[in-house]
Amino acid sequence: MYRFICIFVVLLVLTACGSSRPVVRTTKPTAQTTKTDPRKTKRPVATTSPTTQSPSRPVQIDPTPAPSSQADKPTIEVLEATTAVKVTTAMVMDYIEKYKEIAKKEMVDYGIPASITLGQGILESGAGTGPLSVQANNHFGIKCHKEWKGPSVSYDDDAVGECFRKYSDPFESFKDHSIFLVTRERYANLFRLDIADYKGWAKGLKAAGYATDPAYPTKLIGLIERYQLQRFDVEVLGASSITNTINSSATLPIKSDYTTEKQHVVAKGDTLYSISKKYSIPVEVLKSKNNLNDTALAIGQILRLE
Numbered sequence: 522m523y524r525f526i527c528i529f530v531v532l533l534v535l536t537a538c539g540s541s542r543p544v545v546r547t548t549k550p551t552a553q554t555t556k557t558d559p560r561k562t563k564r565p566v567a568t569t570s571p572t573t574q575s576p577s578r579p580v581q582i583d584p585t586p587a588p589s590s591q592a593d594k595p596t597i598e599v600l601e602a603t604t605a606v607k608v609t610t611a612m613v614m615d616y617i618e619k620y621k622e623i624a625k626k627e628m629v630d631y632g633i634p635a636s637i638t639l640g641q642g643i644l645e646s647g648a649g650t651g652p653l654s655v656q657a658n659n660h661f662g663i664k665c666h667k668e669w670k671g672p673s674v675s676y677d678d679d680a681v682g683e684c685f686r687k688y689s690d691p692f693e694s695f696k697d698h699s700i701f702l703v704t705r706e707r708y709a710n711l712f713r714l715d716i717a718d719y720k721g722w723a724k725g726l727k728a729a730g731y732a733t734d735p736a737y738p739t740k741l742i743g744l745i746e747r748y749q750l751q752r753f754d755v756e757v758l759g760a761s762s763i764t765n766t767i768n769s770s771a772t773l774p775i776k777s778d779y780t781t782e783k784q785h786v787v788a789k790g791d792t793l794y795s796i797s798k799k800y801s802i803p804v805e806v807l808k809s810k811n812n813l814n815d816t817a818l819a820i821g822q823i824l825r826l827e
Contacts, residue, residue: 606647616648621753623695628757631699632712632792635753636719640745657687661698713817719745787822800826
């Protein structure tokens, strides 16, 4: 009986000890796992937060177009005269390249600064993109007036449905612009100015009523200086230097035998510069031989050529 009781006690003790170990072990790993898992869960969350901020720099696209559009703004101008259009610097440069030679020719033939012709062409036609220049090849906004017998187009300007001249090509427009200025008395004072004085010409055009815009001279002078259109005046005159205004006192080369003809009678459309070109005589020589203080001429006036 005693032995049986001892054996029972031993078995009871062993059973209790054996069952206690797995209970403690399973509890501890469970507690560790519970503590570890939140850490593992938090780390990705903490990592995700900076990652979200870091890619936000390329993702924020708004600042990117802003500099780009601002960079484009200096290359875009709004040209307002008979029309208002937006053009790029490249478009203006293309226009200058296309029409610079005809502007220089008009300067030689009619005594109108090439800088003024090109500047007005750019301003009035929107560098060749305005409705009048596209539809009618009218680059200078010249209206029909009562003497015009050619084709025309209707366009809203100072009034609704005004009549504007239409040309077969832009070069015809350039020529008509020269004739328009030369043959009208109100522009006569322009031809008394130094041909190198593009500022005086710009102001004179407004004073003579070419445009109603009070800022017309400022716009025209701004275009001339921004694109250095006065350099074409220099090329025609043969001057060697230029500052804010062209150095018109530059001495031109003188030949001893320009022509065998002795005189020229000034006809309608003649200018000192066209006569100079015709007889290959420098303007300064013509002025000196005829005691001229400026470039103004009168129809019927006789000029000495030698």
